[in-house]
Amino acid sequence: MNANAAEAVASPTPEYVLEVSRVIKTFPGVKALDEVSFDIKPGEVHALVGENGAGKSTLMKVLAGNYKPDGGTIRHMGEPVRHNNPLEAKERGILLIHQELSLVPELSVAENIYLGSMPLKSFGRVDWRALNEQTNRVLEDMHCGFRASDIVGDLSIAKQQMVEIARADAFHCNVVIFDEPTASLTDQEKEALFETIRKLKARGVGIVYISHKMSEIFEITDRITVLRDGKTQGTMNTAETNADDVTHRMIGRSLDSYFERAESSPGEELLKVEGLTIKGLIEDISFDIRAGEVVGMYGLVGAGRSEVAETIFGIRKPDAGTIFWRGQPQQITSPHAAMKLGIGLVPEDRKGQGLVLGMGGRDNTTLPLVNELNVFGFMQRGRETALFDHYKKQLQIRTTGPKQPVVNLSGGNQQKFVIAKWLATKPKLLILDEPTRGIDVGSKSEIHKLIARLAEEGLAVLVISSEMPEIMGVSQRILTMADGRLTGNFDHEDVTEDKLLNAASPRE
Template identity: 55%
Template sequence: MSEAQPVLRLEGIVKTFPGVRALDGVDFSVFPGEVHALMGENGAGKSTLMKVLAGMYQPNEGRIIIDRKPVVMRNPIEAKQNGIILIHQELSLAEQMTVAENVFLGELPRRRWGFVDWKVLEERVGSILAKLNCDFGPRTNVGSLSIAKKQMVEIARALTHQAKVVVFDEPTASLTDAEKVVLFDIINDLKSDGVSIVYISHRMEEIFTISDRITVLRDGSYRGTLVAVDTTEDEVTQLMIGRSLDYSRNIEQGEIGDITLEVDGLSCGRLYSDVSFSVRAGEVVGFYGLVGAGRTEIAETLFGLREPTSGTIRLDGEAVSIGSPADAIANGISLVPESRKEQGLVLGMNCRDNITLPQVDDMTAGPFVSNGAEIAIYDMYRDRLDIKAPSWRSEVGNLSGGNQQKIVIGKWLAMKPRVLIVDEPTRGIDVGSKAEIHSLIRELAHSGYAVIVISSEMPEILRVSDRVIAMYQGRIMREFTADEVNEDNLVQAISGIGNGKAA
């Protein structure tokens, strides 16, 4: 690879925003048919660098060279014309339109007199969806798709162009394990065709599975490039955050109190059935299973977003009826949802207002909200959770993923719950912030909260949980203590082959 010429070179890229030097002289190159991973903490400059490459931002200094020729890309259209395709981390789909219309948005095939050639459009998109093993068709309305399937539509867009470089920005954040396999097969096919891949992800196992080289950014600066087969996770982590992390499983357990939450025979149609478990004060109970196992649906039922068809929910031994989120909050149950940007935050709102949003009615004096009370609550949870933001006035959408997640957690802790449910606590968060969130979950349990953690990442579940509940197709298969659980018996349980029957 060293003898070949890079298909793409970024040299000395500088990008500044008011008061921020987001990129400070970054160099980056990609060879033909190479998967080059780009890593760094949230805010390190990865997405900014790729937006410069895709023509969304103009660099203050530096140059872009494609096939040995300097180019200037003033917008995404010019980037596409130069063979640069960016698959965004944030979905950019028109939900009222069909899959076919989204895939060729702005480039719909035309017949005479400018009419859209729907037959050609649907045939082209149908063949792409078949290659991606999608179970939906060109005429499907995008708004009806799950987040994972919307991500596949984004990926389908990239396959419509004769690309030289395809940038995948956190492509698997919402994909199932089966969809990840399909994605990696697509990447390998592109690689075999000589297409270069830039792969941005916080998931180390993916990086070492798919990439040839790894470049690390920190604080907007280039920190080094490593050959994937010649390096280790610890070496990459040290480049990213300047220190090693302790990946050992949690074995420290605080004082476990009485049962706070008890669920008995809970069912919700075909989503899950006959679910029974308990959570004690000071305990973290982890829920693990494949996508569709029913984990999130149970959390949504406990928070009043779904109505159960049978079963009983008890808090401190007393049966409660939860028909809405307001009922859940009144009973001391809070839910940190799996998608913080779509379900947990108002991105254009400032930090203070996001944290105090659920209780704003309690802080009004006549028609006015008490500004001092809101700031006091924000200051309390900023200090307690170590939220890093320039001020309470900062828009949440401008914070890193880790700090956004802390804002969501702070919002619900401010409601003083007895039970805190955290769904996918570190999705899209870098390794440094992930370790902070894990420590925070353990600290909350030690403070007396009854905590439920739902995660698709096995190392996370093993690290933070005192007990692990394994689910398969809407049923609890096994329940493990921290001493009993390991990767083998957990995988068996969530595959439905543990002990052959539901717990």
């Protein structure tokens, strides 16, 4: 533990470990924070909720030293502070656990956790023994299941997320900010995280918890503050409010129907897979999907759902099995081959696989159509802009213009551009892998309505999700997977939560 953090923990406990008063942050053309006020008590878990673009991430980056506020005051342990960089904030005892992984894959777990703060011996040499012992104590306390010496790049995404979270426990901070910490975690790993949060809380640490998952908010938090359009919409005791009230404050309206199921009747069989197998990943997968049908695929993290989608889309090569398209066997050896048939894939990792973050919304939307829009070496900007304008309006995408880099957009608007990109190709089958992960409740509802509309227009839609309410709410038929195998096939009229849980549970 660094000296400043240790001194802060040892000092008399103030009423608030962190106070934000009328903070303002402005970017060109956007007032991201408009006199936001917010406070955290010692030993409480305080949820910060709001739609994507509401200002949550901006506020957290101000607190963590990534951004400097343009106005207002911030008090930490009763003293006014103004951090110039994240290192200053961490040295004071404020740590931000990012939603997006900020690890160095080539380094060990221990090196990543203590990067910049490693124990030293004489002449500035790293004390590797102390480093690994300290790290292993933290990992064992969190039941992580990996060791200090493991290379981060060799770990699964879920375990890499646990490395991020271990930093909070390792540095004994007095304010820890968790930004969507369970996005890549299994249920078991989530419970381990919650136990870590409870331990931090018992030590008097103030926790800021950002999540779009209402079940988590009501399970783990003490108070909830809502942001909308960069303004505070109120703070409530968690025990004295409910999800409907929080949602209404977040989006400024009631959700008439959070989920919407397509009313279309399945038409011709478009896709059929028989015996699809990749050794060690998926085994003997067989199912079909028809035009105008929404099929859900449910399972826990690691069940093999994404691998099925990637095989259908030509990213992975199967060891056995056959893919049929409109009754004819196909050799789909690349995404280009899948696109020629009329298949689109919205991947689970929108930033790593779905978008070119430095490009604008227009160029991302038309990326799969580069050859079609290229005439004698020149892009047809008029057609590109027309496509951008069409999908911006249809999907209600909030952006300042066609050239605004998508990296600067909210998660919900980024996801809409990924969907727009594939809709622009006029697909017959659209595969959506975790289509609403990490986006707000309002954007989720819009995407659910879009799924229903696409099916009613004749598209086949395969929705892969680990959120049971979503799968049950939008699907006409549900497939379940566990341990790389297909374990169930249910019509929505006959399915129950118990049936889905039982079918998706790993077998011993």
